[in-house]
Amino acid sequence: MSPRMEHEAGPTSRRAAGLFASAALHHDGNGNALHAPVLVLNASYEPINVCAARRALVLVLKGVAMTEEENGHFLHAARIAMRVPSVIRLLEYRRIPHQSRALSRKNILLRDRNTCQYCATVLSSSELTLDHVIPRSRGGSSTWENLVACCHPCNRHKGNQFPGEAGMKLMREPRAFNLHTSRHIMRLMGRSDDKWRKYLFY
Numbered sequence: 001m002s003p004r005m006e007h008e009a010g011p012t013s014r015r016a017a018g019l020f021a022s023a024a025l026h027h028d029g030n031g032n033a034l035h036a037p038v039l040v041l042n043a044s045y046e047p048i049n050v051c052a053a054r055r056a057l058v059l060v061l062k063g064v065a066m067t068e069e070e071n072g073h074f075l076h077a078a079r080i081a082m083r084v085p086s087v088i089r090l091l092e093y094r095r096i097p098h099q100s101r102a103l104s105r106k107n108i109l110l111r112d113r114n115t116c117q118y119c120a121t122v123l124s125s126s127e128l129t130l131d132h133v134i135p136r137s138r139g140g141s142s143t144w145e146n147l148v149a150c151c152h153p154c155n156r157h158k159g160n161q162f163p164g165e166a167g168m169k170l171m172r173e174p175r176a177f178n179l180h181t182s183r184h185i186m187r188l189m190g191r192s193d194d195k196w197r198k199y200l201f202y
């Protein structure tokens, strides 16, 4: 999602977000449905992103996107029921910058597929931390190329050392999250979803 889109939090989206927050509180089943991944298509049907269902519903309610496919779940909130989308499409074409992802913990974990880059263990986001490959104390910066997903045991073992000094090796060289990475991840996610497949494999 482009930074511009992230900041388009108008009154509708705030209202919608409030609605979903209370929905998630009162209906057990809605919590997971709201976090389900939704494929985002550009107006041209080109796949550009994956977002959580909650975010997708906000975009649909704001009139920024329309639902192309539904995931079969309903969101029940107050007196309304909404079909939860599986694929949405933006109504206005957006130029996607070559590198469209903000540097964030969430995006680093997404790039590294929630896998510790030293021992290859796959963990939940809360069980992972970010490791500075070149430690900050030794001049390492917070960049795509110097941050990797890391489990706590590996992080403790590495401490303030370079990987080589700690006898550790990165699974692969960390790179910026670009459109190529996004497409690759979208395809991996889409393999198990019939509704996504037709937009991802052509």
Ligand SMILES: [Zn+2]
Pocket (backbone or CB within 6 Å): 116, 117, 118, 119, 120, 121, 150, 151, 152, 153, 154, 155
């Ligand atoms: Zn590890």
